[in-house]
Amino acid sequence: MGNGRWSSTDWQNYAARNVSGKSRTELFTRRSLDDAVNPARIAMRESRDSADNPQSTPIILAADVTGSMGMVAHKLMQDGLNTLATEIYARKPVTDPHVMAMAVGDACCDQAPLQVTQFEADIRLADQVRNLWLEGGGGGNGGETYMSAHLFAATKTAADAFEKRGRKGYLFTIGDEPVLDGLTREQAARVMGFETPRDLSSHEILTMAQRNWEVFHIILSNEGYARARPDAVLRSWKALLPERTIQLGDVDRLAETVVSAIQINEGAHPQDVTASWSGSTALVVAEAIRGMAPVPARRGLRRLFG
Template identity: 50%
Template structure:
């Protein structure tokens, strides 16, 4: 729900406790946590509170198949603290509430979607470490990136949009192309909703885009991207155009996410890049196709015009 507040000292203690531990020691789940099972979740809410009076919802959804397990592992050790602290210090949006999703392949995985709660304090890290890194995926050359879009559109309520007309943010992260569509059978099996038909990606993006600014981060170090870069780039560009961010170093995902939010909120891309030290090169590459605020009119029209 996001009723607490981030404390940098708490994060430092937490991160120190993860140092030297293996991925298996950090992510100890060997099955889906019922708390994160979409079948058990009616709604996730981001609500204003005394400590976060103008909350802004941010969703980060990780592909946790195969080699992509390195992404949430790096994020729980360092990236999460970098992201939240940078959001608080730079203030592209106020009072960030962060939800983490893990997703896989609905065609073959046992838990193709896992969903934490919106939180604003160290509970973000605790929930992230309780995700099950199933490490599955199949040979179909895509993962179920559209499950987070569906959940965001149908199962979230966020005060930033409902009270202030400000969209939240939704980032999917992975190295494979998007799936062709979302099957009604998969929605029924993994979320419990009885759809009459399959849903194509464009309508899912329109539905989620009513409340969220949607981006996808392509992990260039992923094995699929290294083998089929043109396939991945073309598939995502057809769907999201300039909102595809190419991540050269997965350890700098946090800086790329914060930078994309800053530019989308109207800050100059060159100034944003220059504000980073070691991550400047990675951020510059990721933002190279993202339009500055003055050039975003057509892009907003595709996803549904913001009411800000």
């Protein structure tokens, strides 16, 4: 998947018909898991080059949708997807973005602990995001099964970026809770639809995912669990991603933070990235990316703007 290109005009027309003025429950009407986004029913999700996108870059946004975290999907639908696509086109940290959205829950108790869209490059992504079920569950067990997103990325994605060009995609998990430690054999079978020889730890799953993906986690530091117990959340994620755990204070700036992290990982200097945003966005981004070090670009330093 991944034909077409994102257009602000297409988004404006789509939003006027389907998004503007709608509450979360009006926007996300599904009340059960659709087989089309059920990872156990999916053999593979593909990001392939095309005439529209000859140098495709797969990007996964895996958002917690338990409890109040359904707001993340709502924010993405309100304008986050449009901001993400248009800013990547404008700044060019990577080429030809193909975006997948995931909805993450709790494999211990949720009916839909993971949902997965296709990789899309145009407005079709919006319809797929709206088809996700915001179950709103979670088990009160001190975390969510974020690692299901990493396991899917490691085992059920294929992309020309890493198969043809040796370029990794980007995977961002997003939420307010600690990460539960991996998946049991039973959970993997139920959620992913395949057998594993034993339980898989978070470290094992993360190592698998990092073969083809640049992996980050964004803690929504002013929301829910993270607001009440920030040290517990940070400790959980820093143990896995010590230099790639981002603390975001304003969920309204999620898309800008994702774009900024990609820019820095592709070689831009954090101070230059911060200065490229205006007003309060610059302040939020500066705090979020604090501690991220510039990474030497693998193919020559990319420009901040195209």
